[in-house]
Amino acid sequence: MPKIVIIGGGFAGLTAVRELRGAELDVTIVDRRNHHLFQPLLYQVATAALSPSDIAYPIRSVVRSQKNTRTILGEVVGIDLAARQLELRDGRLDYDYLLVAAGARHSYFGHDGWEAFAPGLKSVEDALEIRRRVLLAFEAAEREPDPDELARCLTFVVVGAGPTGVELAGALSEIGRLTVAKDFRTFDPRKLRVVLVEGDSQVLPQYSKELAAAAQRQLEQLGVEVRLGQHATAIDDRGVMLGDERIAARTVLWAAGVQASPLGKLLGVETDRAGRVSVAPDLSVPGHPEVFVAGDLMRREQDGELVPGIAPAAIQAGRAAAKNILRRIRGAATQPFRYRDKGSLATVGRGKAVGVVGKVEIKGFFAWWIWWVIHVAYLIGFRNRIIVLIGWAWQYFAFSRGARLITGRSWRPERAAAASDAESR
Amino acid sequence: MPKIVIIGGGFAGLTAVRELRGAELDVTIVDRRNHHLFQPLLYQVATAALSPSDIAYPIRSVVRSQKNTRTILGEVVGIDLAARQLELRDGRLDYDYLLVAAGARHSYFGHDGWEAFAPGLKSVEDALEIRRRVLLAFEAAEREPDPDELARCLTFVVVGAGPTGVELAGALSEIGRLTVAKDFRTFDPRKLRVVLVEGDSQVLPQYSKELAAAAQRQLEQLGVEVRLGQHATAIDDRGVMLGDERIAARTVLWAAGVQASPLGKLLGVETDRAGRVSVAPDLSVPGHPEVFVAGDLMRREQDGELVPGIAPAAIQAGRAAAKNILRRIRGAATQPFRYRDKGSLATVGRGKAVGVVGKVEIKGFFAWWIWWVIHVAYLIGFRNRIIVLIGWAWQYFAFSRGARLITGRSWRPERAAAASDAESR
Numbered sequence: 001m002p003k004i005v006i007i008g009g010g011f012a013g014l015t016a017v018r019e020l021r022g023a024e025l026d027v028t029i030v031d032r033r034n035h036h037l038f039q040p041l042l043y044q045v046a047t048a049a050l051s052p053s054d055i056a057y058p059i060r061s062v063v064r065s066q067k068n069t070r071t072i073l074g075e076v077v078g079i080d081l082a083a084r085q086l087e088l089r090d091g092r093l094d095y096d097y098l099l100v101a102a103g104a105r106h107s108y109f110g111h112d113g114w115e116a117f118a119p120g121l122k123s124v125e126d127a128l129e130i131r132r133r134v135l136l137a138f139e140a141a142e143r144e145p146d147p148d149e150l151a152r153c154l155t156f157v158v159v160g161a162g163p164t165g166v167e168l169a170g171a172l173s174e175i176g177r178l179t180v181a182k183d184f185r186t187f188d189p190r191k192l193r194v195v196l197v198e199g200d201s202q203v204l205p206q207y208s209k210e211l212a213a214a215a216q217r218q219l220e221q222l223g224v225e226v227r228l229g230q231h232a233t234a235i236d237d238r239g240v241m242l243g244d245e246r247i248a249a250r251t252v253l254w255a256a257g258v259q260a261s262p263l264g265k266l267l268g269v270e271t272d273r274a275g276r277v278s279v280a281p282d283l284s285v286p287g288h289p290e291v292f293v294a295g296d297l298m299r300r301e302q303d304g305e306l307v308p309g310i311a312p313a314a315i316q317a318g319r320a321a322a323k324n325i326l327r328r329i330r331g332a333a334t335q336p337f338r339y340r341d342k343g344s345l346a347t348v349g350r351g352k353a354v355g356v357v358g359k360v361e362i363k364g365f366f367a368w369w370i371w372w373v374i375h376v377a378y379l380i381g382f383r384n385r386i387i388v389l390i391g392w393a394w395q396y397f398a399f400s401r402g403a404r405l406i407t408g409r410s411w412r413p414e415r416a417a418a419a420s421d422a423e424s425r
Numbered sequence: 426m427p428k429i430v431i432i433g434g435g436f437a438g439l440t441a442v443r444e445l446r447g448a449e450l451d452v453t454i455v456d457r458r459n460h461h462l463f464q465p466l467l468y469q470v471a472t473a474a475l476s477p478s479d480i481a482y483p484i485r486s487v488v489r490s491q492k493n494t495r496t497i498l499g500e501v502v503g504i505d506l507a508a509r510q511l512e513l514r515d516g517r518l519d520y521d522y523l524l525v526a527a528g529a530r531h532s533y534f535g536h537d538g539w540e541a542f543a544p545g546l547k548s549v550e551d552a553l554e555i556r557r558r559v560l561l562a563f564e565a566a567e568r569e570p571d572p573d574e575l576a577r578c579l580t581f582v583v584v585g586a587g588p589t590g591v592e593l594a595g596a597l598s599e600i601g602r603l604t605v606a607k608d609f610r611t612f613d614p615r616k617l618r619v620v621l622v623e624g625d626s627q628v629l630p631q632y633s634k635e636l637a638a639a640a641q642r643q644l645e646q647l648g649v650e651v652r653l654g655q656h657a658t659a660i661d662d663r664g665v666m667l668g669d670e671r672i673a674a675r676t677v678l679w680a681a682g683v684q685a686s687p688l689g690k691l692l693g694v695e696t697d698r699a700g701r702v703s704v705a706p707d708l709s710v711p712g713h714p715e716v717f718v719a720g721d722l723m724r725r726e727q728d729g730e731l732v733p734g735i736a737p738a739a740i741q742a743g744r745a746a747a748k749n750i751l752r753r754i755r756g757a758a759t760q761p762f763r764y765r766d767k768g769s770l771a772t773v774g775r776g777k778a779v780g781v782v783g784k785v786e787i788k789g790f791f792a793w794w795i796w797w798v799i800h801v802a803y804l805i806g807f808r809n810r811i812i813v814l815i816g817w818a819w820q821y822f823a824f825s826r827g828a829r830l831i832t833g834r835s836w837r838p839e840r841a842a843a844a845s846d847a848e849s850r
Contacts, residue, residue, distance in 0.1 A: 034560065034564065051476040051477070051478045051479070052476070053476045054476075058608070060608045060609070061607075061608055064607055064608050070610050070611075071567075072567075072568065073561075073564040074568075090568075091568070135459065136498075139459065139498040142496075142497075142498075143497065143499075143515075143516070182486075182489055183483070183485045183486055183489050184485070185495050186495075
């Protein structure tokens, strides 16, 4: 029986596994993590609206009804294309066909030292770290007598105004003005400052100028300060430099760049600056018809534009790659992949969103409502759907946030963290 | 206005704060963590049935409608009884009246080195660490070719058969036999071995021999191996020694001892071996009528028996201490605290529990059902109540567990954890 190995349990990998359901194959899915993550809602974990288990689900459970598939929790550290063998950190795995769908992480454009001061948002751990920092900033503000330091505690800078940056900035402003106002006593929540920095000349660069302007107005209604055409030139524990201007901020979040998984480089074929693998039209790797790449790790131009690194594109590519593997197994010709853009939505806050559905641009409450329905519908297959629904309905009506826990090893006020680590058990 | 400081946002501290509602006082509650934790359900987080935010809630939110109260996230490192001042890790806090309700942690009876191999269950972090270990043990079993090592992966030892130990052992056996059976392919879930070790001659030593025997039967129906009159004499990374017998186990959990918070010692008065403070009948500290102790940190004998370290006793003591503070402020005589035992329940598994309600001993499905109703009712005030209810109903009908995420810094297979820590960001 042909052995098919799929690396990565994200949208591309899981869709491919499902596409192979019922076929007479020996399918293995390998991931470093035990869970699939619904990344489009990850910012809601970072901003204390949802719990991790609301949007993450064990891969093993997702594929459990699929008899031809087994799940391995493991990390791929080498790919031997000649021997058709993967090297895991603790073992080896042979394949006849391989799909690499290992995704991407954020990139600091060579400034890796910024990561300590400005975490990005890709994994559950990232989201919990951001949640911890945001909540601790409000706790610190509550006890801060010095006005300058108080202002720094209440300043949040988000670098990058793509969908994630816009969502984070909008949600932070909402938290600060609605939830925090009720819970804290000593500071004025109107002093909250959320700054959204974008190098491009508009927020949400993938959209038209009109939509971007609408999103910017929505952000500004929420009190977000939008800085366009500006770049972070330095980030440290006191804040961010934008050219000559220093913004003193205790909390800086990174939503600017994307770097593909290092597994792309292991394939030994051409990758672009972001580490994405240039694939053939059928998504196979040039020179290796038995190896395919899909999802954020894949670089594919179509009509002069890159296929975007978003969930719908990953789902479509995962399905296409799986179908081409099946075609190759039965000796048929593979088909070129064609991305069908059905539209996309970016949410800004309660009742605020912009986007394109089909070819129609929409914005405001209607856009937000469609965004909401689509995201809940996508959680189909997760038992969590009804809980997410209730949690959101609650939050919407009560302006409350349910998951405001500060957990983790260094949950203590930052000054004390190092000294008390030993006794934190 | 009299300044009242309450250390600890557990059952005793929060109940005391609520009792002071509406009074003309300046109340401050200090806790090292930002959340109150519903500890009786913590084992459900450890066994992947609930998420942390289902059973934890920000203290700041609990008290937000109480105008006379402020919340401080901070760690108390010193108590100056003469100056009536607390030393926090980052500041000082004056009081006129003090309630110390800092609780307890697990104790290893002098074998602190065991903690690394056998984590206990007191905090959210503890529960997530246990969840991680349990889930990784099944992942390791799925890939283990060696039969001895496989047996070790599938062996879980719980040390201590009080309520927490019984709950953990029962839940582990249920997970293994029901959930795991569906999700894993290569090993036989009937090979799962859960061993519950207890030094006493019965499980649940606080109950009668009859109830304990019933609980033991329930545990054995779930496949738990109960070892009575035996003590762990050594614990390392390979397993547990019970006298001369070695039980090879990858996962060992500690539910045996309790040690009161070190804050008790800072009071400079008599403490018992477990670090509990011997209080006067009105719960004040001998020689310091303005300082009170309540909850697990308090040692109080009543009718020749210690008031137990359980949530109902902490709630009653917190309320009594707050009332005595109010009496002292208005110059009235304080009242002695009297613990009213309304009964208690210990759950073993689905439809399995034992306990005492009033003076009546109950067991089986009826006891479990009452346990379930009481615990959901206790979550009143948490928005999470309906979600917990739905999660449980789902789990009960679908034999599924919703929160099976492996997260944290060392989520990788154990052999790889050290080597790959650097790149885990």
